[in-house]
């Protein structure tokens with residue numbers, strides 16, 4: 001009960017916060033919620049399987065672009081539904097073609113995917129519709145967006161918690177340890193990975209869709225920015241991608257750090273991003289939470 | 305009743321015929337030793353049966369169905385389990401989770417209490433029950449081997465493939481190991497065991513097949529096969545293996 005009560009209480013408090021903060025602070029909170037949702041959704045697939053996907057922005061951007069294209073012709077809930085369906089269809093297609101790849105090939109393919117989608121949309125807009133760049137006019141306040149994003153955070157984390165207790169969760173963890181053993185135990189590798197990848201990518205697409213009205217003006221170069229993919233990976237890994245709260249723990253401080261860096265060092269901040277990436281991988285490969293556990297175990301041994 | 309019928313199974317790597325038109329059949333509940341010098345194709349043959357490798361040609365009929373070339377997980381669910389020559393466990397999972405996998409996804413797929421019971425029973429059989437919650441990566445080599453066998457058993461297989469499972473055990477552990485496999489055979493599981501330890505082969509396998517350079521050079525009653533001239537020549541020809 002307690003384990004459910006605390007997160008629910010936290011969610012209620014977070015939902016009430018916009019009444020007490022400035023517009024600037026609300027903007028920061030939307031940013032934080034966006035990255036918590038992205039990192040949690042990313043970890044839903046990559047956390048246990050250790051398949052490092054750099055396709056985050058391919059789906060995020062697709063979500064945003066779907067809203068940009070449809071916002072004037074369909075009611076908002078229908079637009080969001082379409083974004084989710086498009087994201088799921090794209091994830092199935094990508095998953096079927098890539099999940100047989102292993103390790104580094106998967107990373108490279110997913111990285112290329114974002115670029116491919118961006119180029120395809122640019123080409124389509126320029127040659128077919130003759131426009132590049134669209135406006136999003138939606139009657140949504142910053143609060144509305146914040147609440148929707150908070151809901152996506154709750155869904156991503158809640159879904160992860162639930163999956164962890166199902167057969168799917170067990171299968172994903174086995175796949176992360178040794179696919180050959182997993183298969184010899186009777187696990188259908190392709191199907192298992194495809195299901196988790198599709199859930200994860202659909203959530204990421206929805207995050208892009210919900211976040212998009214903040215931009216007002218959208219074009220491929222803006223919404224398919226590869227930094228989003230890298231940030232998501234760093235955040236999830238820093239907190240601990242195979243832990244339920246790891247992505248959240250990583251996303252909040254890193255978002256604030258990068259927000260500060262991008263304001264104060266706009267030109268050099270990508271360098272910090274790169275250093276951070278390397279640092280996380282080398283120093284805390286299992287994330288801060290696992291690092292804290294190790295530290296506690298070490299202190300415990302010294303205490304005796 | 306015939307459980308498995310291997311018909312002219314072959315597998316080559318480039319120009320090398322690692323398994324060359326091997327045929328044999330086994331009745332349910334029987335045990336067969338699979339012998340042969342290093343590199344003669346024993347592991348490859350097990351890989352063909354477990355589906356880890358697809359045969360280049362031939363049929364592998366299991367319970368009346370041809371499973372040659374089927375996916376590994378499908379063959380596992382059909383009731384074939386194995387251990388690996390180089391131990392493979394899931395190091396970051398607990399022992400219980402390791403054995404839970406085939407209990408959940410394997411031949412009889414259980415969930416909840418029943419999966420837990422089957423998994424714990426498999427740990428019990430291999431003497432690991434008291435460490436169910438330990439992390440598998442922390443186990444020593446011998447216990448990892450035990451865990452691997454427990455994992456194979458948790459799938460409640462009809463056919464068990466052991467690839468030198470007894471290798472590397474000390475004399476006491478070897479005796480325990482032989483007793484354990486003997487009890488599995490007694491419980492009706494069909495077993496193919498690749499083994500270099502003759503003491504174990506004589507104790508456990510009424511029947512033996514011998515491979516050399518991908519071909520089956522002998523198959524029959526163990527005492528007769530072991531005194532067969534071609535078999536002795538194959539082993540002597542492979543001086544490193546003495």
Ligand SMILES: Nc1ncnc2c1ncn2[C@@H]1O[C@H](COP(=O)(O)OP(=O)(O)OP(=O)(O)O)[C@@H](O)[C@H]1O
Pocket residue numbers: 317320322340341342343344345346347348349389
């Ligand atoms: N995946 C592979 N690719 C290429 N060649 C292989 C492969 N697997 C096995 N071989 C070759 O096939 C032959 C048979 O190998 P296999 O491992 O089946 O022998 P084995 O009888 O199990 O030997 P050992 O007693 O040493 O375990 C060897 O020459 C080996 O080098």
Ligand SMILES: [Mg+2]
Pocket residue numbers: 346347348389467
């Ligand atoms: Mg071998």
